[in-house]
Amino acid sequence: METIHTDVLVIGGGLAGLRAGLAARKRGQQVIILSLVPPKRSHSAAAQGGMQASLGNAARGGGDNEDVHFEDTVRGSDWGNDQEVARMFVHTAPKAVRELAAWGVPWNRVQQGPHAVVMDGQRVTLTESAAAHGLITARDFGGTKKWRTCYVSDGTGHAMLYAVSDQTIAAGIPVHERMEAVALIHDGGRCYGAIVRNLIDGRLLAYVARATCIATGGFGRIYQSTTNAVINEGIGAAIALETGVVPLGNMEAVQFHPTAIFPAGILVTEGCRGDGGLLRDVDGHRFMPDYEPEKKELASRDVVSRRMEAHIRSGKGVASRYGPHLWLDITLLGAAHIEHKLREVKEICHYFLGIDPARQWIPVRPAQHYSMGGIRTDAHGQAYGLRGLFACGEAACWDLHGFNRLGGNSVAETVVAGMIVGEAIADFCASPDGDMQVSTALVRETWAKASAEFSAIADNRSSEDANQLLRRMQTLMSEQVGIVRQGDQLAAAVAELEQLIQRCRQVGLRTTRAGANPELTTAWRLQRMLKLAQCVAYGALQRTESRGAHFREDYPRRNDAEWLKRTLATWPDGEPTRPRLDYEALDVARMELPPGWRGYGARDAIEHPATALRQAEIEAIRASLGNADRHAVQQALMPYRHLLPPHLRGLNARIGEER
Amino acid sequence: MIPLLRRRPTAGQPRRLTLSILRCNPADPASVPHLQDYELDEADGMTLFIALNDIRAHQDGSLQFDFVCRAGICGSCAMLINGRPGLACRTLTRDLGDHITLAPLPYFELIGDLSVNTGKWMRGTSERLQTWIHSTTPVDLDALEARMEPAEAEAIYELDRCIECGCCIAGCGTAQMREGFVGAVGLNKIARFRLDPRDQRSDADFYELIGDDDGVFGCMSLLGCHDLCPKQLPLQTQIAFLRRKMAALGLR
Ligand SMILES: Cc1cc2nc3c(=O)[nH]c(=O)nc-3n(C[C@H](O)[C@H](O)[C@H](O)COP(=O)(O)OP(=O)(O)OC[C@H]3O[C@@H](n4cnc5c(N)ncnc54)[C@H](O)[C@@H]3O)c2cc1C
Ligand code: SF4
Ligand code: SF4
Ligand code: FES
Numbered sequence: 001m002e003t004i005h006t007d008v009l010v011i012g013g014g015l016a017g018l019r020a021g022l023a024a025r026k027r028g029q030q031v032i033i034l035s036l037v038p039p040k041r042s043h044s045a046a047a048q049g050g051m052q053a054s055l056g057n058a059a060r061g062g063g064d065n066e067d068v069h070f071e072d073t074v075r076g077s078d079w080g081n082d083q084e085v086a087r088m089f090v091h092t093a094p095k096a097v098r099e100l101a102a103w104g105v106p107w108n109r110v111q112q113g114p115h116a117v118v119m120d121g122q123r124v125t126l127t128e129s130a131a132a133h134g135l136i137t138a139r140d141f142g143g144t145k146k147w148r149t150c151y152v153s154d155g156t157g158h159a160m161l162y163a164v165s166d167q168t169i170a171a172g173i174p175v176h177e178r179m180e181a182v183a184l185i186h187d188g189g190r191c192y193g194a195i196v197r198n199l200i201d202g203r204l205l206a207y208v209a210r211a212t213c214i215a216t217g218g219f220g221r222i223y224q225s226t227t228n229a230v231i232n233e234g235i236g237a238a239i240a241l242e243t244g245v246v247p248l249g250n251m252e253a254v255q256f257h258p259t260a261i262f263p264a265g266i267l268v269t270e271g272c273r274g275d276g277g278l279l280r281d282v283d284g285h286r287f288m289p290d291y292e293p294e295k296k297e298l299a300s301r302d303v304v305s306r307r308m309e310a311h312i313r314s315g316k317g318v319a320s321r322y323g324p325h326l327w328l329d330i331t332l333l334g335a336a337h338i339e340h341k342l343r344e345v346k347e348i349c350h351y352f353l354g355i356d357p358a359r360q361w362i363p364v365r366p367a368q369h370y371s372m373g374g375i376r377t378d379a380h381g382q383a384y385g386l387r388g389l390f391a392c393g394e395a396a397c398w399d400l401h402g403f404n405r406l407g408g409n410s411v412a413e414t415v416v417a418g419m420i421v422g423e424a425i426a427d428f429c430a431s432p433d434g435d436m437q438v439s440t441a442l443v444r445e446t447w448a449k450a451s452a453e454f455s456a457i458a459d460n461r462s463s464e465d466a467n468q469l470l471r472r473m474q475t476l477m478s479e480q481v482g483i484v485r486q487g488d489q490l491a492a493a494v495a496e497l498e499q500l501i502q503r504c505r506q507v508g509l510r511t512t513r514a515g516a517n518p519e520l521t522t523a524w525r526l527q528r529m530l531k532l533a534q535c536v537a538y539g540a541l542q543r544t545e546s547r548g549a550h551f552r553e554d555y556p557r558r559n560d561a562e563w564l565k566r567t568l569a570t571w572p573d574g575e576p577t578r579p580r581l582d583y584e585a586l587d588v589a590r591m592e593l594p595p596g597w598r599g600y601g602a603r604d605a606i607e608h609p610a611t612a613l614r615q616a617e618i619e620a621i622r623a624s625l626g627n628a629d630r631h632a633v634q635q636a637l638m639p640y641r642h643l644l645p646p647h648l649r650g651l652n653a654r655i656g657e658e659r
Numbered sequence: 660m661i662p663l664l665r666r667r668p669t670a671g672q673p674r675r676l677t678l679s680i681l682r683c684n685p686a687d688p689a690s691v692p693h694l695q696d697y698e699l700d701e702a703d704g705m706t707l708f709i710a711l712n713d714i715r716a717h718q719d720g721s722l723q724f725d726f727v728c729r730a731g732i733c734g735s736c737a738m739l740i741n742g743r744p745g746l747a748c749r750t751l752t753r754d755l756g757d758h759i760t761l762a763p764l765p766y767f768e769l770i771g772d773l774s775v776n777t778g779k780w781m782r783g784t785s786e787r788l789q790t791w792i793h794s795t796t797p798v799d800l801d802a803l804e805a806r807m808e809p810a811e812a813e814a815i816y817e818l819d820r821c822i823e824c825g826c827c828i829a830g831c832g833t834a835q836m837r838e839g840f841v842g843a844v845g846l847n848k849i850a851r852f853r854l855d856p857r858d859q860r861s862d863a864d865f866y867e868l869i870g871d872d873d874g875v876f877g878c879m880s881l882l883g884c885h886d887l888c889p890k891q892l893p894l895q896t897q898i899a900f901l902r903r904k905m906a907a908l909g910l911r
Binding site: 037038041042043044046055093097099100101102103104106107109110111134135136137152153155158159162163166167169170175177193200201202229230231263264266267321323338340344347348351352353354373456467471509510511512513514515516518519546552565647648649651652655656 | 723730749807811813
């Protein structure tokens with residue numbers, strides 16, 4: 001057994017993992033990053049649309065600041081998120097964008113003077129100020145009051161990932177590519193690193209570390225129709241679940257994106273609608289204003305996706321061999337705009353559909369897109385349940401997004417969380433807690449257990465076929481645990497997943513191959529993915545309300561009185577086919593923004609008893625402070641700055657706002 | 660945009676496709692490179708991503724290949740498609756004949772079958788060419804960002820779009836002959852950082868990195884790279900421009 005020692009082991013080479021690793025390295029820790037693929041190929045590269053940060057440079061972003069971004073994020077989450085974390089995030093996002101600018105990200109810039117845009121189907125002229133010329137500009141995204149989404153044409157994630165990855169190369173951080181973490185080394189109280197499989201030669205290694213950080217991204221591939229990359233199988237979250245002591249938070253909170261091309265599931269960015277694109281039905285009718293007169297195509301993703309599915313079910317979908325779809329029309333934006341600002345969209349249409357989006361409509365239907373749930377952590381990224389284990393990015397439930405994340409808030413979260421959690425990791429390593437005495441027997445046993453799991457599959461010649469089970473799980477999740485959910489369907493899904501979990505223990509292989517056999521990889525991952533799927537399905541079955549992306553047809557109202565709480569799923573040893581669910585209450589009495597109406601979607605929530613009280617308290621605090629500046633008011637309502645590392649506490653400069 | 664010969668979708672019977680795949684497993688000492696044929700029915704909108712996964716799911720679970728984004732964004736899936744380097748995920752089978760030959764990209768270390776280690780080579784090249792912003796100005800996280808002309812930002816992005824797929828290397832005569840050659844991907848990166856005002860390196864610094872036969876003077880301007888780049892980067896003009904700049908410096 002080969003053993004590698006390091007201070008910090010980061011599992012995941014996407015934006016979150018790289019940025020966290022960099023922060024820890026800059027504090028003098030020795031860091032190793034693991035990745036399934038070369039880090040620049042991580043799924044972060046696929047983020048086309050942009051990154052939210054309230055710079056307020058663009059004309060339509062005027063007056064934007066942390067307070068507005070905070071409110072949009074909380075409303076977007078349908079009050080399911082952690083408001084302190086949201087405050088830390090909106091405060092740090094401008095710093096993250098500016099740091100990335102200094103690292104070479106070619107953010108699109110403000111051009112002073114008039115320019116034509118399409119808004120709500122109309123051509124209008126906006127005039128950018130001279131004072132903002134050359135600063136970072138922003139575009140419109142769903143669910144936001146201001147134009148706040150900073151972007152690099154439609155390759156934002158690519159440009160960010162390359163810049164951050166290049167910084168890690170500059171810092172000399174080794175990235176061990178084509179390596180998959182397959183088990184955490186732990187004793188039930190502390191984490192000591194991971195057992196890792198080399199995806200080239202198939203060997204298992206032990207990485208022993210003082211701190212371990214999971215940044216493995218989302219788990220969209222448990223669904224059949226998803227915008228996620230094929231490597232987004234959630235193994236990072238799964239190995240945390242496997243410990244039996246680390247909970248996954250809000251796994252039932254799964255986001256569906258309105259505009260995935262049909263049927264391939266490849267995303268076309270929200271920027272299409274942000275820039276003025278329209279949704280049309282079989283008759284060419286623009287239907288969103290019928291449902292959402294105010295926000296129309298730009299209501300939050302959960303609302304638009306649901307309206308689209310409802311419209312399809314009312315018979316207004318366009319029939320095709322693969323099922324019904326709707327149209328996304330960006331022809332009105334003009335060829336020049338599409339060529340410059342939406343080129344990736346143009347390429348995708350050209351190569352995958354054989355159409356020109358400047359002249360033809362794009363067939364779309366909602367598909368799984370984002371996992372709000374993940375490894376539950378505190379505000380510093382420390383995972384619940386195991387000391388020395390951290391998580392950040394899409395793999396974590398830091399809980400910025402609650403039950404629905406806003407477009408552009410995710411890549412922003414990856415770098416912001418990376419900055420914050422990386423510091424926390426360095427603090428941990430520098431403290432006495434960071435010292436460690438690990439028993440070599442524990443490392444060896446964990447290695448032997450993982451090794452036995454692989455051999456059990458590789459030596460099995462049974463006819464139970466992993467690919468077949470995988471496809472069944474994916475179909476089941478898309479059909480029964482999708483956008484619109486219902487008690488009896490969810491119960492059936494849970495029951496069938498229980499069977500699949502039993503059956504997958506018997507899977508065998510058809511082929512043998514020296515090195516890492518892909519068939520073995522698939523079969524091993526399937527066993528983990530099924531457990532994640534069960535956390536989603538079972539959590540969704542139990543949550544008898546609708547909140548954000550979790551929509552129950554049989555319980556259509558948000559129920560703050562009973563469900564203002566976070567689901568925590570653990571999978572203790574001896575639980576054969578279902579996780580254990582616990583709940584963590586959200587404290588209304590400490591919220592800066594107590595539950596209310598989101599400003600779009602239904603307006604029928606069942607109120608929490610403490611809401612009115614807290615509302616009155618907030619009004620009293622505001623009144624007592626008179627016209628104190630906004631930072632003082634905010635501080636009085638819900639202090640958060642002490643949670644940030646000292647170098648991230650400063651106020652953000654903006655044009656037109658004194659610092 | 661690379662123009663494509665679009666075959667009309669055929670009505671009635673789907674085509675029967677044969678994929679001849681060059682297979683080899685370096686982890687197995689007994690393995691020798693050989694072509695293996697797989698047959699399958701074409702489906703509407705089928706890409707090589709769909710076809711290869713279909714084969715792996717139903718015919719041969721041991722077949723190795725790399726896909727990540729399956730959307731032409733991440734650069735994982737470059738391979739020789741009928742002998743020409745290209746991204747498999749965004750190649751529609753309807754644009755190819757009934758018989759399709761697939762082989763791994765040449766030049767890069769072979770992992771197995773269609774999978775090659777482009778990542779290792781790209782990291783090495785990044786380290787050698789120091790492909791990051793070199794600046795001694797500390798970043799003030801609280802202050803307004805430095806201003807930049809909108810057109811300048813767009814011009815940098817134009818060169819920043821490289822996805823490190825390796826197609827340009829696979830199609831480059833010099834790279835096949837000179838092991839240390841940085842290729843169009845490397846030269847383009849230098850052009851990108853040279854253009855960026857935030858990078859404080861001078862032409863003399865860049866000359867140190869690419870002013871030899873492993874760099875810009877090794878390029879024979881045959882331009883195999885330019886036509887193969889799936890992101891259609893302006894490799895031809897960038898390489899020519901760099902060469903003029905570096906030659907001028909070399910003469911001094
Ligand atoms: C098509 C698409 C478009 C998007 N557009 C936007 C957008 O415009 N704006 C926005 O804010 N968000 C967007 N998102 C969401 C956003 O891109 C992601 O949430 C974010 O990039 C996730 O980053 P990450 O670092 O957490 O994970 P990832 O970038 O997914 O990286 C995960 C890393 O973990 C590694 N890994 C995984 N498992 C293991 C393991 N077991 N062992 C070792 N390594 C492992 C992988 O190799 C990879 O390096 C988009 C998402 C999709 C799907
Ligand atoms: S021009 Fe020719 S020699 Fe030069 S990098 Fe391109 S392919 Fe290689
Ligand atoms: S320059 Fe083009 S062909 Fe070469 S690696 Fe970059 S994207 Fe690929
Ligand atoms: S799989 Fe990402 S480019 Fe082909």
